[in-house]
Amino acid sequence: MTTTKEISLGDIAARGASHEDAVQGEKMILNMGPSHPATHGVLRLKLEVDGDVVTKCDPVIGYLHRGDEKIAENMTYNQFVPYTDRLDYLAPLANNVAYAIAVEKLAKLEIPARCQAIRVLVCELSRISSHLLGLGVYGMDTGALTVFMYTFTEREKLYSLFEELTGARFTTSYTRIGGVTRDIPDGWLPKVEKFCDGFLKVLDEVDSLLTRNRIFIDRTQGLAPISKEKALAYGITGANLRASGVPNDLRKDNPYSGYEQYDFDIPVGTVGDCYDRYLIRMEEMRQSVRIVRQVIARMPSGAYYAEDAKKIFLPPKDKVLTRMEELIQNFMLVTEGPRLPAGEVYFEAENPKGALGFFIHSTGGGVPYRLRIKGPSFVSLSIIPDICRGTMVQDIPTILGSLDFVLGECDR
Amino acid sequence: MSQLTQADLLAKFPFLTARASLDYVAVNTPADKLVELARTLRDELGFDVLTDLAGMDWDKAAPRFSVVYHFYGSTSKQFLRVNCAAPDDTAPSVPSLTGLYPSADWHEREAYDLMGIRFEGHPDLRRILMWDSYPFHPLRKEFPLAGIDTPVPSADLIEATGIHAAPAPMAGGPFVSSCGTTLASGEPRALDQSWNESKPKA
Numbered sequence: 001m002t003t004t005k006e007i008s009l010g011d012i013a014a015r016g017a018s019h020e021d022a023v024q025g026e027k028m029i030l031n032m033g034p035s036h037p038a039t040h041g042v043l044r045l046k047l048e049v050d051g052d053v054v055t056k057c058d059p060v061i062g063y064l065h066r067g068d069e070k071i072a073e074n075m076t077y078n079q080f081v082p083y084t085d086r087l088d089y090l091a092p093l094a095n096n097v098a099y100a101i102a103v104e105k106l107a108k109l110e111i112p113a114r115c116q117a118i119r120v121l122v123c124e125l126s127r128i129s130s131h132l133l134g135l136g137v138y139g140m141d142t143g144a145l146t147v148f149m150y151t152f153t154e155r156e157k158l159y160s161l162f163e164e165l166t167g168a169r170f171t172t173s174y175t176r177i178g179g180v181t182r183d184i185p186d187g188w189l190p191k192v193e194k195f196c197d198g199f200l201k202v203l204d205e206v207d208s209l210l211t212r213n214r215i216f217i218d219r220t221q222g223l224a225p226i227s228k229e230k231a232l233a234y235g236i237t238g239a240n241l242r243a244s245g246v247p248n249d250l251r252k253d254n255p256y257s258g259y260e261q262y263d264f265d266i267p268v269g270t271v272g273d274c275y276d277r278y279l280i281r282m283e284e285m286r287q288s289v290r291i292v293r294q295v296i297a298r299m300p301s302g303a304y305y306a307e308d309a310k311k312i313f314l315p316p317k318d319k320v321l322t323r324m325e326e327l328i329q330n331f332m333l334v335t336e337g338p339r340l341p342a343g344e345v346y347f348e349a350e351n352p353k354g355a356l357g358f359f360i361h362s363t364g365g366g367v368p369y370r371l372r373i374k375g376p377s378f379v380s381l382s383i384i385p386d387i388c389r390g391t392m393v394q395d396i397p398t399i400l401g402s403l404d405f406v407l408g409e410c411d412r
Numbered sequence: 413m414s415q416l417t418q419a420d421l422l423a424k425f426p427f428l429t430a431r432a433s434l435d436y437v438a439v440n441t442p443a444d445k446l447v448e449l450a451r452t453l454r455d456e457l458g459f460d461v462l463t464d465l466a467g468m469d470w471d472k473a474a475p476r477f478s479v480v481y482h483f484y485g486s487t488s489k490q491f492l493r494v495n496c497a498a499p500d501d502t503a504p505s506v507p508s509l510t511g512l513y514p515s516a517d518w519h520e521r522e523a524y525d526l527m528g529i530r531f532e533g534h535p536d537l538r539r540i541l542m543w544d545s546y547p548f549h550p551l552r553k554e555f556p557l558a559g560i561d562t563p564v565p566s567a568d569l570i571e572a573t574g575i576h577a578a579p580a581p582m583a584g585g586p587f588v589s590s591c592g593t594t595l596a597s598g599e600p601r602a603l604d605q606s607w608n609e610s611k612p613k614a
Contacts, residue, residue: 062541069526070550074557105435232460232486235515246486253489343434346482346491348463357464359480372466372480382518411541 027055030393034063038141038397041407043381049393057388057396059381064411072371076337077103077177078313080371085171087375088409090133091126091352092172093162095409098349100175101256102358105345107338109178109308113300116258118180121295122165123257123349124288125192128199129158130352131239131281131288131404138278138401139210142219147209154202157195164188177338178309189296196289203285210278220274224387224399227272234383237376238354240403243280244272250350262294274402281404312338337366353377353406373412377405415490416457425449431495436482438493443506446496450481450512459483459492462513465520467527468495471553477504477529498529508534526551 033044042063048056068087072080084099085092097119104111111119132151139147159169164185166172174180210216226236231244241248249266251259267283269276305313314333315326342364348357354376361370380403388399418437422428427445431438441449453459464482478497484490498504508531509516520531521540528549531537539546547562548555 062539062543065541067550070555070557108434230514233514235461235463235513237463248486248489254491341434343432344438344480344493345434346436346464346493348491355463357482359464359466359482361468361480370466370468372464374464374482378518378522379515382515386514 026050032396034060038400040137040400040405043400043407043410045384045396047388047393047396052392052394054388054391054393054396057385059384061378061381061407062411064407066412068412069371069373072368072373074367076333076366077340077368078333078337080368081175081177082171082173085173086408087373087412088130088351088353088356088377088406089170090406091130092170093122093126093166093174094130094349094351095356096173096175097123097257098347098351098356099358100177101349102345102347102360103177103340104306105347106343106360106362107177107308107312107340109306109312111178111257111306112303113258114302115179115304115306117295117299118184118304119175119257120259120262121192121292122162122174124291124295125158125161127288127352128285128292129155129162131285132158134352134401134404135206135278135281138398138404139216141397141401142216144210144213144216147206150202150206150209154199157198161188161192161195164191176305176309176313178312179303179305183304184299189299192292193296196292200286200289203282207282211282217275219395219398220278220402222271223274223395224391224402225271225273226383226387230383230386231272234386235379236354236383237379238350238352239280239284240272240277240354240380242266243269243276245269250348250355254348256347256349262291264288264291274398277402277404312340333366339365348374351376353404353409354380356409373409375409375412377407377410378412380405381410415488416492425452431493433493436491436493438495440495440497443496443499446494447507447509447512449494450483450509453483453492453494454512458485458488459490460486462509462515462519463491465509465516465523467523467529467551469527469551469553474501475499475504476501477527479506479523479529481509503530504528505530505532507532508537510534525549528552 027048027050030047030049031044032047033039034042039045044060044063046058046060047054068083071083081096081099084095087095132155136148136151139145162172163169165188166174166181226240226244228245231241231246236244245268247266247268252266264287267280267287269280315329319326320330340362342362344361346357346359348355356376357374359372359374360368363369384399388396391399416437418430418439421437421439422430428439428441431440461484462481463484466480468478468480470476470478475497478495481494481496483492483494496506498506506529508520510520511533517534518540520534521538523529524531524537525539525541526549538544542550548560
């Protein structure tokens with residue numbers, strides 16, 4: 001005869017704590033990564049497990065450390081733009097914009113309306129592209145493989161649009177300090193509109209695949225909740241913070257690049273669990289489409305770079321070869337870099353993964369004395385030891401997927 | 413919500429000095445008052461987020477090291493910059509803010525790792541980006557851009573598995589410039605930093 005016994009699982013964190021007090025079995029160290037399909041990049045986790053329960057989790061990062069901050073101190077402001085592509089390499093355009101605005105703050109440049117609108121447009125498109133990838137692999141982590149096919153098809157369309165605009169699919173390096181490299185090509189905006197129409201339909205389909213999917217809900221709801229207070233204390237930003245119920249969004253709170261002109265809502269979660277983080281990203285993509293449509297509807301005309309920025313980025317090549325002044329200008333910029341004032345600025349932009357910050361200490365001249373990069377993924381990962389305690393080993397990929405981080409930005 | 417000004421802060425805390433800034437309110441604080449300042453900032457003035465922490469190496473200036481904190485008020489939506497100089501140049505150290513802001517944990521580990529600034533009271537001050545046995549602090553100004561040859565073992569793995577690990581070859585790789593020479597010749601794309609290299613540092 002079989003007997004059944006009902007066990008109350010209770011609070012997940014308490015479960016982990018009780019496991020720590022009363023050793024129920026032999027604890028084992030489980031190494032996960034750095035080359036592991038579920039850790040989303042070269043993240044290594046040292047898990048201490050008791051059976052299936054994770055009693056301790058120690059993330060080991062730095063496998064992708066390139067020393068970007070050191071590199072920045074050794075090159076001019078203009079030369080550093082391509083390095084920003086490689087921070088959050090799933091949304092290079094947003095990084096380009098964040099870096100450019102930080103340096104423009106130092107140089108006190110007024111950016112023309114058209115350039116600002118283009119930047120908002122590419123930022124929102126890259127937010128969609130980043131969330132699409134995050135969503136696709138999140139679905140895979142929880143066993144919903146189909147979602148990945150849908151999201152990657154859409155992402156592919158976006159990358160073709162990026163290619164047409166910037167000349168590159170992945171590492172775009174689209175912004176310059178004071179502007180962008182080139183104007184929008186003819187007939188590009190209608191293509192973006194067309195993408196938006198099709199994209200919303202696909203998003204609805206993804207919605208129907210996941211949002212009410214019993215398996216997906218069971219695997220994500222109530223898992224690894226982050227309270228409002230904890231999220232703020234750990235400095236979590238972006239969608240992960242908003243999932244915890246904090247309506248903070250730098251696009252609204254400290255608007256930059258003309259975000260204050262556009263009408264959009266900030267989705268906010270209630271419990272901050274893995275399911276909430278998924279819902280927030282879904283809604284953010286819809287809001288991004290709203291912004292994109294508004295930008296296209298009222299795209300201003302005018303220059304795509306600031307008039308004052310001519311002293312910062314390279315003059316047109318044909319003028320360099322035919323005119324004295326531009327030749328000298330080109331020579332000075334290549335050898336010494338732009339002449340920027342001394343001082344300190346800090347700028348944070350609301351990137352797809354959270355608030356990407358640049359702190360620049362300049363002593364004047366073309367090279368930053370110190371350029372500090374605050375990556376939101378670094379911060380998102382720092383909460384992992386806290387929220388993974390007491391969860392199951394099989395929940396770890398789900399938690400990692402829900403936090404949506406990228407190691408290029410974490411390790412810098 | 414009303415915005416905090418630099419004058420308010422200087423009046424409230426007599427030990428603070430004004431700091432030049434192009435954007436947000438910025439102040440300098442002595443290291444022994446940092447925790448007291450941060451506690452008031454968090455509990456009374458609403459700066460409940462420590463958003464960033466940057467170790468700074470001022471090279472020839474004294475004191476040589478400092479830490480620049482960026483606080484953010486989640487309701488006031490205001491940023492605040494606080495610079496805290498580390499008193500000792502050879503063993504720089506400032507108090508840890510991990511007790512007040514859990515976000516300081518990893519940021520302080522990073523500043524210790526890359527800049528060599530110790531944080532007194534940090535519960536677990538290990539390296540975070542570089543490996544545990546790495547001997548240098550690469551963001552210091554005297555550290556050459558091309559790097560210094562070091563053995564690259566993951567000490568913990570080698571001990572556990574007994575695998576022989578050899579350092580990765582520095583020279584000859586597709587994007588690796590050789591060490592042991594000046595940066596300007598070893599890394600032609602870098603700015604000439606020969607004045608900054610092979611300088612003995614105490």
